[in-house]
Amino acid sequence: MKSFALLPAEERALYWRNYANRTGVPEFIVEKDFWVCWLLGHIFAAPKLGAECVFKGGTSLSKVFGAIDRFSEDIDLGLTPASLGWQESDLDDAPSNSQRQKRNKQLQADCAVAVETQFMPELETVVAAALGAHTKTDRWLSFDLDAVSHSPVILFPYPRAVAPGAYIPPLVKMEFGSLTDQRPTGTHLITPSVAELAPNAFDDFHAEVVSLEIERTFWEKATILHAEYHRPTDQPLRDRFARHYADFASLWKHPAGQAAADRVDLLERVRIHKSRFFASRWAHYNTALPGSLRLVPPDSRIAELRRDYAAMEPMFLSPPPDFVSILATLRGAEDTINAT
Structure with missing residues (x-):
């Protein structure tokens, strides 16, 4: 080396x-x-x-x-x-x-x-x-x-x-x-x-x-998006935060990510862990469960996230999917997980 x-x-x-x-x-x-x-x-x-x-x-x-x-x-x-x-x-x-x-x-x-x-x-x-x-x-x-x-x-x-x-x-x-x-x-x-x-x-x-391992990070990312969905509208979006949405969309399409989606036991561990150590009045980790998990950002954040995502373009190693495609992937992932 x-x-x-x-x-x-x-x-x-x-x-x-x-x-x-x-x-x-x-x-x-x-x-x-x-x-x-x-x-x-x-x-x-x-x-x-x-x-x-x-x-x-x-x-x-x-x-x-x-x-x-x-x-x-x-x-x-x-x-x-x-x-x-x-x-x-x-x-x-x-x-x-x-x-x-x-x-x-x-x-x-x-x-x-x-x-x-x-x-x-x-x-x-x-x-x-x-x-x-x-x-x-x-x-x-x-x-x-x-x-x-x-x-x-x-x-x-x-x-x-x-x-x-x-x-x-x-x-x-x-x-x-x-x-x-x-x-x-x-x-x-x-x-x-x-x-x-x-x-x-x-x-x-x-x-x-x-x-x-990737299956743990899969659910760590998912619960980040879930908490962000519930962030009060008067709190600004954190800089470079669109990466979490892009990352989860990529994870969802990855074979290891698809396998991780079956590890609902890990979601429960991550959810409990975050509710204990990252407690927040607004994160709603108690609803980070199949049936009520939120991966798609609220409409009020879309324009902000779109701008943040555009600023990320130099970070991608190949032409990235457009933000509309990412939202569609997240919506599909959310629907699939919540149907289990």
């Missing part, structure tokens, strides 16, 4: 451009895809980092399962409660909702401290060992809290060889949290897209990750 990353920038740029010319995928996406895979490979290869991590979210759907044809640029990682000194039963079996929320708040605070004081220094050592010392600053990584979720974030501004795109920043964002019941998981190999162009150049590239 070391040799390609250490090629001169001009030589790496040739690979990005050749792949871009062959596929039509912008070269800055090809470059960032490589560094996402490279970083994941190093995280899960390091015993002090990967042993207590679960890779999840949209990037896992793209890189692990090939279920979405969208470039998902961020890395979503869950740290096990045990790695932070907690037992899952401390949270799941809390005597009241208020106690559960209090304990969960402390767990997330502990997660932020661990990411900043333990995970990031260890990963900095790993990155510096692979790439050498940063030429302009004394470190490769920086810590932050996400402006919306307030989750701990590590930023990795990778060594660029081509000009960045306007919509896609030239850094890898790793966002962390700690949750109970992050199962089922599996071990999977991931590879950068550019490896298709010249497999021999990536002979030593090995990136094996522990990922949340």
Whole structure:
């Protein structure tokens, strides 16, 4: 995994451009895809980092399962409660909702401290060992809290060889949290897209990750859409939120997604988990059940989502379906699930 990353920038740029010319995928996406895979490979290869991590979210759907044809640029990682000194039963079996929320708040605070004081220094050592010392600053990584979720974030501004795109920043964002019941998981190999162009150049590239399985992510996405359906109209749509609708539509058409739809037991687990740890007065997780699940956005959100979806166009690796088609797919999925 070391040799390609250490090629001169001009030589790496040739690979990005050749792949871009062959596929039509912008070269800055090809470059960032490589560094996402490279970083994941190093995280899960390091015993002090990967042993207590679960890779999840949209990037896992793209890189692990090939279920979405969208470039998902961020890395979503869950740290096990045990790695932070907690037992899952401390949270799941809390005597009241208020106690559960209090304990969960402390767990997330502990997660932020661990990411900043333990995970990031260890990963900095790993990155510096692979790439050498940063030429302009004394470190490769920086810590932050996400402006919306307030989750701990590590930023990795990778060594660029081509000009960045306007919509896609030239850094890898790793966002962390700690949750109970992050199962089922599996071990999977991931590879950068550019490896298709010249497999021999990536002979030593090995990136094996522990990922949340697709059937769990299927229902995580479904309940996101269900909650969003009930969001009060005076609350604005979150930026880049249309991706969840596009992702679920792709999942619904994917064979693994169709199989996941039969796992209503997982829907029940996700529904209960979210009602406990992401309680909201308006999310209506109690109705996230076959017969009353909502996947299609309300009419009042359609125009907003259409604009958000149009802004996402640079993220797609091939011509995306139009938003009307996505809505039709969601409507079919909603009808099918609610008929079970």
